[in-house]
Amino acid sequence: MIEHVQELAEIFRLLGDPSRLRVLDQCRGGPRAVGTIATNTGLSPSLVSHHLRLLRAARMVRAERKGREMHYALADAHIDRVLRDLSDHLEEPHDEDTTG
Amino acid sequence: MIEHVQELAEIFRLLGDPSRLRVLDQCRGGPRAVGTIATNTGLSPSLVSHHLRLLRAARMVRAERKGREMHYALADAHIDRVLRDLSDHLEEPHDEDTTG
DNA sequence: CAAATATATGAATAGATATTCATATATTTG
DNA sequence: CAAATATATGAATATCTATTCATATATTTG
Numbered sequence: 427m428i429e430h431v432q433e434l435a436e437i438f439r440l441l442g443d444p445s446r447l448r449v450l451d452q453c454r455g456g457p458r459a460v461g462t463i464a465t466n467t468g469l470s471p472s473l474v475s476h477h478l479r480l481l482r483a484a485r486m487v488r489a490e491r492k493g494r495e496m497h498y499a500l501a502d503a504h505i506d507r508v509l510r511d512l513s514d515h516l517e518e519p520h521d522e523d524t525t526g
Numbered sequence: 527m528i529e530h531v532q533e534l535a536e537i538f539r540l541l542g543d544p545s546r547l548r549v550l551d552q553c554r555g556g557p558r559a560v561g562t563i564a565t566n567t568g569l570s571p572s573l574v575s576h577h578l579r580l581l582r583a584a585r586m587v588r589a590e591r592k593g594r595e596m597h598y599a600l601a602d603a604h605i606d607r608v609l610r611d612l613s614d615h616l617e618e619p620h621d622e623d624t625t626g
Numbered sequence: 627c628a629a630a631t632a633t634a635t636g637a638a639t640a641g642a643t644a645t646t647c648a649t650a651t652a653t654t655t656g
Numbered sequence: 657c658a659a660a661t662a663t664a665t666g667a668a669t670a671t672c673t674a675t676t677c678a679t680a681t682a683t684t685t686g
Contacts (some may be wrong), residue, residue: 430552430616435544437612442539443644444531450532452631460663469552473645475664486674504615508608512537514529543674573675574668575634594632604628627686634681642673651664656657 441508445469446477450484453487454506457497540584541608544568546577554606557597574596 432466437522445467460478464471474491478498481487486505487498540542541547545567552563560578564571578598581587587598600606 430613431544431547433616434609434612435542435547436536436548437542437615439542442535442537442542444535445644447531447535447538461661471663472647475662477646479664488669491653496663502615502618504611504618507611508615509534511604511608511611512534513530515537515602515608516533517635518602518604545674561631570676571633572635572677574673575632579634591683596633629684629686631684632682635679637678639674639675640673641669644669644671646668646670646684648667649665652662654659656659 435487437484440463440480442485443477445473446481449474449477449502450481450486450505451509453481453500454499454509455491457492457499459492459495459497469506537584537586540573540580540586545573546581549574550581550586550600550605551609553581553600554609557590557592557599559592559595559597560596560606563598571604 437475441450448467449463449469452458452466458466460471460474463469463478464474467474470475478487478489482489482498488501489496489498489499541550548567549563549569551562552566558566560571560574563569563578564574569572569577578587578589582589583624585601588601589596589598591597
């Protein structure tokens with residue numbers, strides 16, 4: 427893994443913003459238009475577009491034009507799996523910290 | 527997933543820094559002392575400690591004292607799985623972007 | 627207790643980044 | 657082509673964050 431730290435961190439950094447994470451989440455159920463994502467998330471179209479640009483540059487989403495709309499979807503299944511793994515993590519019971 | 531966006535993003539944000547990711551990577555093979563991690567990563571003990579503090583606050587690592595050393599290890603297997611999923615992602619062949 | 631070693635913490639700061647606003651670039655339709 | 661709709665882009669900025677340096681807090685040992 428050490429070999430990929432830079433790229434890995436880059437991807438995680440992109441996942442690390444709540445707004446952008448919501449945008450990405452919207453791309454999970456198949457291609458969605460920018461405007462639709464904006465509406466569903468309550469973010470401005472401009473901001474959604476900015477975020478999608480970054481996600482796309484990192485190959486985390488794919489874009490395809492449909493008429494005058496741009497539709498974005500997850501690039502592959504790995505991201506989806508990552509999201510689910512961490513959701514599990516959050517639901518897991520955790521001990522109190524007794525070491526401090 | 528939407529329910530956990532805030533917490534999810536928080537975890538991803540912590541994974542999104544190369545130095546911190548290296549620190550976390552060091553915690554994968556069982557408990558390791560701060561000084562060891564500093565040596566192995568080339569980061570200052572102070573910086574390693576700062577990063578571990580954040581990782582610990584997010585319950586991503588656990589600490590236990592061993593003599594005068596503090597040993598840190600991954601808190602659970604989910605993080606490890608996340609790291610591996612994304613490593614796969616990076617190794618996957620990708621098409622050229624034909625939509626732009 | 628004092629000295630030495632290992633971590634932790636706090637303040638300061640240089641650099642990054644999310645968001646907004648204004649504007650530009652497609653695409654469709656008349 | 658002009659108007660309307662959907663995205664994209666660039667600049668500006670307020671906020672955040674990684675890193676460093678100085679200092680404090682354990683823990684062991686003499």
